[in-house]
Amino acid sequence: MSELRTKAEHTKAIRELRRVVLVVNTRSRRGRHRYFEALRLMQAEGFRPMRTYAVMDPSRLPEILIEALDLQPDLLVVGGGDGTLSGAVKHVAHRDVALGVLPLGTTNNFARSLGLPLDLAMAIKVFSRGKVADIDLGMAGDQPFANLASFGVSVEVAGTVKPWLKRILGRAAYPLTALSILPRHTPFRAAITVDGRRHELLTHQLNIANGRFHGGWQIARDISIDNRRLVAYQLGSGKRLRLLAETLVRAAGGRWRSLAGGPFVTGTEMLLETDPPMPADVDGEVLLRTPLTIKAIPNGLRVMVPPGFVDT
Structure with missing residues (x-):
C-alpha cells in the first residue's frame, strides 16, 4: 500500500x-x-x-x-x-x-x-x-470487487449471454438470457451470518452488493458505494414464477422488490454458506466457491467523481 x-x-x-x-x-x-x-x-x-x-x-x-x-x-x-x-x-x-x-x-x-x-x-x-474521493471496496475471500458478488442464475447468465445480444439490446440482454435459463434452474438454500445472526432463505438468485446498481437498475434508494456496508438481497424466492415476475418487472421498469417482500440484510462482514456449495460471480469473474466470507473495505479505492458526490 x-x-x-x-x-x-x-x-x-x-x-x-x-x-x-x-x-x-x-x-x-x-x-x-x-x-x-x-x-x-x-x-x-x-x-x-x-x-x-x-x-x-x-x-x-x-x-x-x-x-x-x-x-x-x-x-x-x-x-x-x-x-x-x-x-x-x-x-x-x-x-x-x-x-x-x-x-x-x-x-x-x-x-x-x-x-x-x-x-x-x-x-x-x-x-x-470533479474531485478525488475514497470509496469502499468489497472483498470476497481474497478477491476485491467494486460492484457485486452473486450466486445462482446470474452465474450461468454471465457465461451464457451472447456478446451480439448485449450490443443489440444493452442491459435487457441479461434478464432475457436469465429467462431462457430459469426453467431448468434448481433453487438453493443459503445462510447469511451477520453480527452473530443467521438469516436463511431458499432462492434461485442471491446478490451481495457493494455498489448501488445491478443490471443497470438501482437496487435501493438508500444504498451507497461509500457507506462501509454491504447489502445482501435475493431476487424472487425458491419459486420460478416469483423470480420470473421480478425479472420481468425489473426489465420493464427497474422497479425493485426486495427479499421477496422482506428486508435487506446489511453488514460490514458476511459469512455466506449454500447448500449445495456454489460458484460465485465476483464482478463478472467466476473464481470462488461458497462458503465464503465477504467484507466491506472502507476507503479502499481512489476515484474521480462529480463535485456533488457525497464522500464519507
Missing part, C-alpha cells in the same frame, strides 16, 4: 499537472467506436495523456494496467464495461492514483454507483471539474 496524498492535494495535482494515462478496452460494447473520440475529448479538456492504450485483447489488460501504473500517473482513465473496470480496480486499490471512469459497457453499474454521467463527453469533464 502506497502512502496517499490528501484528497484535496490529489485533486489539485490532477487539475494542474494533468499526469494521465488512458486505457480503453476496444472490445467493450462501445469502446471499439469511442476510443478516438475519448482521446479527442480529453485533449479538448486540456489533457495530453502520457500514454494511451487501445486494448484489443482483454486477456492483456492486467499487464497493460501494470505498465500504465508504472508511469506513475495521478489519474488512470479506464474505458470499458464493468468487467474491465473491475479488473482496473484490483490494480488501483490502495494506491496513490485515482481511477477515472469512461462508461463504455452494457450496464455501467460502477459508473452509475459513482453518480457519473453516462454521456462520454460529460464523463470526461468530470476529470477536470
Whole structure:
C-alpha cells in the first residue's frame, strides 16, 4: 500500500499537472467506436495523456494496467464495461492514483454507483471539474470487487449471454438470457451470518452488493458505494414464477422488490454458506466457491467523481 496524498492535494495535482494515462478496452460494447473520440475529448479538456492504450485483447489488460501504473500517473482513465473496470480496480486499490471512469459497457453499474454521467463527453469533464474521493471496496475471500458478488442464475447468465445480444439490446440482454435459463434452474438454500445472526432463505438468485446498481437498475434508494456496508438481497424466492415476475418487472421498469417482500440484510462482514456449495460471480469473474466470507473495505479505492458526490 502506497502512502496517499490528501484528497484535496490529489485533486489539485490532477487539475494542474494533468499526469494521465488512458486505457480503453476496444472490445467493450462501445469502446471499439469511442476510443478516438475519448482521446479527442480529453485533449479538448486540456489533457495530453502520457500514454494511451487501445486494448484489443482483454486477456492483456492486467499487464497493460501494470505498465500504465508504472508511469506513475495521478489519474488512470479506464474505458470499458464493468468487467474491465473491475479488473482496473484490483490494480488501483490502495494506491496513490485515482481511477477515472469512461462508461463504455452494457450496464455501467460502477459508473452509475459513482453518480457519473453516462454521456462520454460529460464523463470526461468530470476529470477536470470533479474531485478525488475514497470509496469502499468489497472483498470476497481474497478477491476485491467494486460492484457485486452473486450466486445462482446470474452465474450461468454471465457465461451464457451472447456478446451480439448485449450490443443489440444493452442491459435487457441479461434478464432475457436469465429467462431462457430459469426453467431448468434448481433453487438453493443459503445462510447469511451477520453480527452473530443467521438469516436463511431458499432462492434461485442471491446478490451481495457493494455498489448501488445491478443490471443497470438501482437496487435501493438508500444504498451507497461509500457507506462501509454491504447489502445482501435475493431476487424472487425458491419459486420460478416469483423470480420470473421480478425479472420481468425489473426489465420493464427497474422497479425493485426486495427479499421477496422482506428486508435487506446489511453488514460490514458476511459469512455466506449454500447448500449445495456454489460458484460465485465476483464482478463478472467466476473464481470462488461458497462458503465464503465477504467484507466491506472502507476507503479502499481512489476515484474521480462529480463535485456533488457525497464522500464519507
